[in-house]
Amino acid sequence: MATATIARSCCTPSCTEEVARTRFDDERLADQERVLTAFADPTRLRILYLLSGHDSLCVCEIEAAFDLGQPTISHHLKILREAGIVTAERRGTWAYYALARPALKTFVSGLEVLL
Amino acid sequence: MATATIARSCCTPSCTEEVARTRFDDERLADQERVLTAFADPTRLRILYLLSGHDSLCVCEIEAAFDLGQPTISHHLKILREAGIVTAERRGTWAYYALARPALKTFVSGLEVLL
DNA sequence: AGGGTATATTGATGGCTATCAATATAAGGA
DNA sequence: TCCTTATATTGATAGCCATCAATATACCCT
Numbered sequence A, B: 001m002a003t004a005t006i007a008r009s010c011c012t013p014s015c016t017e018e019v020a021r022t023r024f025d026d027e028r029l030a031d032q033e034r035v036l037t038a039f040a041d042p043t044r045l046r047i048l049y050l051l052s053g054h055d056s057l058c059v060c061e062i063e064a065a066f067d068l069g070q071p072t073i074s075h076h077l078k079i080l081r082e083a084g085i086v087t088a089e090r091r092g093t094w095a096y097y098a099l100a101r102p103a104l105k106t107f108v109s110g111l112e113v114l115l
Numbered sequence C: 001a002g003g004g005t006a007t008a009t010t011g012a013t014g015g016c017t018a019t020c021a022a023t024a025t026a027a028g029g030a
Numbered sequence D: 001t002c003c004t005t006a007t008a009t010t011g012a013t014a015g016c017c018a019t020c021a022a023t024a025t026a027c028c029c030t
Helices: A013-020 A026-039 A042-052 A059-064 A070-082 A101-112 B013-020 B026-039 B042-052 B059-064 B070-082 B101-112
Strands: A086-091 A094-099 B086-091 B094-099
Touching (some): A013 B059, A026 A042, A026 B026, A026 B042, A042 A070, A042 A086, A042 A094, A042 B026, A059 A070, A101 B101, B026 B042, B026 B070, B026 B101, B042 B086, B042 B094
Antiparallel strands (some): B086 B094
16 A cells, blocks of 8 residues: 655646746736726726616716716726726717627636636 | 707606616625626736636745735735635645636626626 | 806825735644 | 744735815807
8 A cells, every 4th residue: 555645845846837937918917907997896887787787878877876976977987988898979968888898798708718 | 851859868767767776786796896806906817817727726836926925925815715716725734726616607607797 | 159067187085905024823844 | 842834814004096076178058
């Protein structure tokens, strides 16, 4: 019967070396991180859910769903815009926001490579 | 020929009212937000990518892939653990981390309802 | 042109968090 | 038991960001 060998290092040297040498695709990760940061806020996540139930919504309607000042909502919409996951269209005095579904789909697919 | 009517409000009253009345599933959203917050950090995102390429990794190996102190990596691993997207197993002196793939899958599916 | 409404921007501020240094805990070997 | 190594926790701090008040801009109507 073989005696159980006690490991004297946590992993094989080759694995340790390979992990230590890992280089990341920084540009791709920066994009992904921008979207993730846009998602990772209670208000913005709720805005996205709001938009998912409608073709598009006017800013004043979005405002009405929250107990937050108008500049705050405008700030969040800007972050969502800059992350590329919502679109904004001006019609007269009003601005209409909608999900950028293709970009969202790309983003979710990007996460799936982790699985 | 019909004269173009100028809108005097941004949307239909019924839509505006419905949006204003929107109630969110706060508990579900809190879970989702915890995972999103765990994702939305450069170091943690990279840790997840590292883990995705291996069955499991020892903490000291993860440390070696970053220019950060050991307590900082330990802090990030804790956040990932508490979000439920990685698992930790102690074997002797070492701790091995791995992706919690089922939880990740659930999370990604949760995002897909937005599409 | 002037006034009113909708949205965006700016500036200030409090709270959160990524990081580190120091310390604590856990486990194994002598 | 003592020492060493691996990991976790604690405490302190600097930088970031969500929020608001004030202001600016854009657009429409008269």
